Amino acid sequence: MAHSISSPNSFSPASDQVKTWVRRLVWKMAIATLLLMAIGSATRVMNAGLACPDWPLCYGQLVPTQQMNLQVFLEWFHRLDAMLIGLSAIALVGLTLWFRTALPRWLPWAASFALFLIVFQGILGGLTVTELLRFDIVTAHLGTALFFFVTLLTIGSCLSDYRGNGTAGKLPWFGLTAAIFIYLQSLSGGLVASQWALHQCFFQGDMCVVMDSHIVGVVPATLATLVTVIMAWRTPALHPALRSLANVAMLLVCLQILIGVATFKLHLQVEPLTVTHQAVGASLLGTLAMFSVFAFRDRQPHTS
Template identity: 65%
Template structure:
């Protein structure tokens, strides 16, 4: 019974709707800004602008570079600026939630603190990518942390959004959660391929083909999981329209992602917007699956609140 009590407290609709609208709006804006930040980071990489600013945290020793400004410098500088603004927002969110903690769900200040810790670590990794000359393991860790931060914000948004489930999600949460983990791992493989230029190495020198092929074959498990999730969502009567729409969107995005991946591969990464879109769609797909998982768990939590004698610890 303790498990159902905890779930009911975390997903209590009254507590969630009592959160001021401006706090919810701040988390929403941070989530969208983070998705855009990852897209800008991808553009910075494919445009070979990762070291356009040779120093860190300034750029050519200035807050705003002057005569040195060109497209590559602008991308790297703007990437840092966006990251700094998100970092300041994370500090503000953490401070606000602790200041108003008595009026907020008890999990919210801790979640905000966790988000701040992730963005702080992300900033350190960002600095190391420059000082260590784009070392592939640091670049991969940089994206891995960014995705975790993004997922944290998606979870917070999904918990703060008023939602009254239909108690029909059954066991869909574990399936969407598994798909989210698989997409996350596939994204890390993609980051490894990009940071080591595995496609060029494989096609040019027959090196790192194992890394490249792992990413290609790695698309199968998450695709199967997502299509299964969508099929089961179609077959679940009474499923909340939001969950049904998220499942449909996930299937559409995974098909688009595969198409972008094939195009990127065939064009040998020569069309930069395709590469940027490939990473951005992947991050969006991850966010959709995380949101589905949280809402499906909330659906089950509502069921537990109504049928406590059916819920076990």
């Protein structure tokens, strides 16, 4: 009797179980990426960007035990976290391709795009070392990391068990606009940081235009976020998830302004405050991205 050969997908678990696996992996990758950006910020403020003079190894070793100090550890751990995220992105692509019949058709493409971003990010990471922290490469490095972070959150939000009630109205567009402004403001902050514009402006009178542009950029980014939050508060019968995300966005934008003012007043002399400033900004961007995705899904109440 002839036996038919089954494809790998014929042994796939139930669709919901596979989606849960993928969703959990994506959320863990997103948390690791937020940590990666925070460590990257700490590496910069501690002047550790070139603590490992070579790439991808550090002093020609996987673990530079003899040269290890705080600066070397920050740069080495930053690379280690990036490598783990890269391996996770490869695993994500493999998982979505293997179980593609049990998953949404767009998911393997989205996972592949995330992998492309992390590979590109790795290339930029290498260039930051070989090009001696050139400011445009450092800024592009941050911008790609933020885009990768948002991509992961978008995938995770699309896979979440969310049932909209059709009350979001135009909130998706408000949230998306606010997220774009926050992203641009984050890039502006990256330019300020990569060129040490605040230090140069205060102590040498140079690069003040770059710093002032970042300060001015606070206004549209903050207003766009506040409009989104107020519109969410004024929307009757809004889904609790959207209302919670709006509240988180409000909390984060207020916290970000306070930290930004403190950072400015203290002339970047308190390193943990500077790192927190970037981490809160990334968290705000992620919150608005998730808000936008859920709000778009809210317009299709029966989408799982």
